[in-house]
Amino acid sequence: MLRDALLVAAKDLRVEWRSRVLINQVAPFTLLIVVLFGFALDADTATLRDTAPGLFWVAVMLVAVLAVQRGAAIEAADDTQQRMLLSDLDPAAVFLGKAAGLFVQLLVLEVMLTAAVVVLFDVSVGEPLLMVASSVVATIAIASAGTLYGVLAVGLGVRETLLPILLLPVLAPVLISATRTFGDAFDRVDADGWAWLGLLGTFAVIYVMIGMLAYGVLLEES
Amino acid sequence: MSATAAPAPETDSPTIVTGTSSRGTRALAFIIAVGVPTLLAFAFFISPEDDVQRDAVRLLYIHVPIAIMTYVAFSLTAFGGIMFLYKGSRWWDTTAYAAGEIGVVLCGLTLITGSIWGRPTWGTWWEWSDVRLVTSLMLFLVFVGYLAFRRIPGDPTVRARRAAVLGLIGAMQIPIVRFSVEWWENNTLHQSSSVLYGKLENMTLFTWFLGQIVVGAIFLYLLIHRFRVAWMEEEIETHGLVGALEERRAEALVGVEQAVGGTVEGRISAVKDV
Numbered sequence: 001m002l003r004d005a006l007l008v009a010a011k012d013l014r015v016e017w018r019s020r021v022l023i024n025q026v027a028p029f030t031l032l033i034v035v036l037f038g039f040a041l042d043a044d045t046a047t048l049r050d051t052a053p054g055l056f057w058v059a060v061m062l063v064a065v066l067a068v069q070r071g072a073a074i075e076a077a078d079d080t081q082q083r084m085l086l087s088d089l090d091p092a093a094v095f096l097g098k099a100a101g102l103f104v105q106l107l108v109l110e111v112m113l114t115a116a117v118v119v120l121f122d123v124s125v126g127e128p129l130l131m132v133a134s135s136v137v138a139t140i141a142i143a144s145a146g147t148l149y150g151v152l153a154v155g156l157g158v159r160e161t162l163l164p165i166l167l168l169p170v171l172a173p174v175l176i177s178a179t180r181t182f183g184d185a186f187d188r189v190d191a192d193g194w195a196w197l198g199l200l201g202t203f204a205v206i207y208v209m210i211g212m213l214a215y216g217v218l219l220e221e222s
Numbered sequence: 223m224s225a226t227a228a229p230a231p232e233t234d235s236p237t238i239v240t241g242t243s244s245r246g247t248r249a250l251a252f253i254i255a256v257g258v259p260t261l262l263a264f265a266f267f268i269s270p271e272d273d274v275q276r277d278a279v280r281l282l283y284i285h286v287p288i289a290i291m292t293y294v295a296f297s298l299t300a301f302g303g304i305m306f307l308y309k310g311s312r313w314w315d316t317t318a319y320a321a322g323e324i325g326v327v328l329c330g331l332t333l334i335t336g337s338i339w340g341r342p343t344w345g346t347w348w349e350w351s352d353v354r355l356v357t358s359l360m361l362f363l364v365f366v367g368y369l370a371f372r373r374i375p376g377d378p379t380v381r382a383r384r385a386a387v388l389g390l391i392g393a394m395q396i397p398i399v400r401f402s403v404e405w406w407e408n409n410t411l412h413q414s415s416s417v418l419y420g421k422l423e424n425m426t427l428f429t430w431f432l433g434q435i436v437v438g439a440i441f442l443y444l445l446i447h448r449f450r451v452a453w454m455e456e457e458i459e460t461h462g463l464v465g466a467l468e469e470r471r472a473e474a475l476v477g478v479e480q481a482v483g484g485t486v487e488g489r490i491s492a493v494k495d496v
Contacts, residue, residue, distance in 0.1 A: 148387075162367075165370060166371065210391060214387045217307060217387060
């Protein structure tokens with residue numbers, strides 16, 4: 001199963017690498033969000049520093065929606081999904097592979113976003129380990145939920161408008177927890193970041209499990 | 223929803239449905255027609271005002287039953303989805319859809335009545351730190367998405383399968399969101415369950431109980447009607463397509479006949495003779 005998952009992940013990342021959509025379009029959009037937050041909050045560094053954890057994760061959510069939509073568009077084109085079914089791969093492995101591909105893409109964007117937030121919002125990272133750990137765990141949760149909802153929207157004419165309203169409410173608990181861990185890592189709030197990390201881990205496990213169980217049902221007839 | 227609805231257009235459907243009401247729903251309607259004025263009389267005049275909340279407590283006789291029925295409705299959506307995946311029956315899928323739609327309406331009413339009640343009691347329309355408010359809003363948004371998904375035209379079976387997964391994840395959000403939000407601020411303005419802790423006096427308890435029955439009856443009434451409407455909608459969707467296809471085929475046949483002269487059957491037999 002792991003080998004199948006790696007195959008699917010490698011395929012998705014290869015498509016991404018050859019098209020360069022992530023680097024040429026999504027990455028600049030990520031930077032643009034950070035700059036817009038700066039304008040919206042009146043370029044007040046103190047406010048930006050305080051709200052940086054929340055802004056960071058809101059930016060990640062928005063970018064995740066874009067990445068999921070892009071993945072769904074690739075799936076819809078050339079009947080990729082039917083071919084995947086014909087390939088006789090285990091649906092759970094396909095899910096894991098697609099989620100892993102999305103995870104890598106989002107993580108690359110988060111690294112860039114972190115640099116932007118640290119430089120532009122003048123944030124100092126008090127606990128780098130907590131920050132890295134919570135990024136990884138939260139991104140697993142986002143990538144799993146995103147992959148699952150991506151396949152729900154494949155083949156629908158209204159995918160672009162539908163996906164955000166389906167996906168974002170489901171990601172709200174991740175947003176809440178990740179904002180807390182980052183708040184602690186940036187020394188902005190008096191919260192126990194490691195306890196919140198445990199909660200994030202629970203969400204990640206739940207979404208991965210649901211995805212592995214439900215993906216086959218959705219893949220079958222879509 | 224009238225008892226004597228117009229006859230359904232002729233289709234190939236074996237069952238011709240002429241309306242969404244039945245003896246059962248008319249009985250329910252009667253209970254509601256008597257129950258609502260009685261509930262209002264008890265809530266506004268007969269039950270005593272609260273020592274702390276004063277008259278604002280009267281809104282709770284509606285707010286609490288509606289909130290409870292919201293949970294019932296969304297649970298039914300999730301359950302219907304599971305049953306559809308398990309049995310593949312359209313009946314369960316339609317039940318899930320009907321319950322989801324009424325659930326969204328009830329959830330919206332819960333938010334509105336809660337907000338109106340919160341203004342005099344807490345002094346604010348909205349309180350971010352309150353767990354139940356935030357949870358209810360998230361629930362509302364999740365199921366608004368569910369309904370948006372259900373309205374997309376397409377293959378009914380594929381849609382039902384996807385909707386079943388969506389409804390299930392949506393209902394699972396209740397404990398998940400609640401859990402996270404509870405930790406988030408670790409406080410709530412909501413009182414703990416008054417009913418369970420036996421804090422209510424006789425008259426208050428009775429009024430609440432009456433409210434629960436009336437709102438439950440309204441829910442059931444709407445559910446049955448919505449189910450029947452959804453069922454008929456899908457009949458039209460399926461049979462409408464079949465009918466349209468047959469019409470197009472007939473048109474095409476006439477077109478061919480005009481082009482070649484004479485009937486198609488005649489031409490075929492002529493070719494056979496040759």
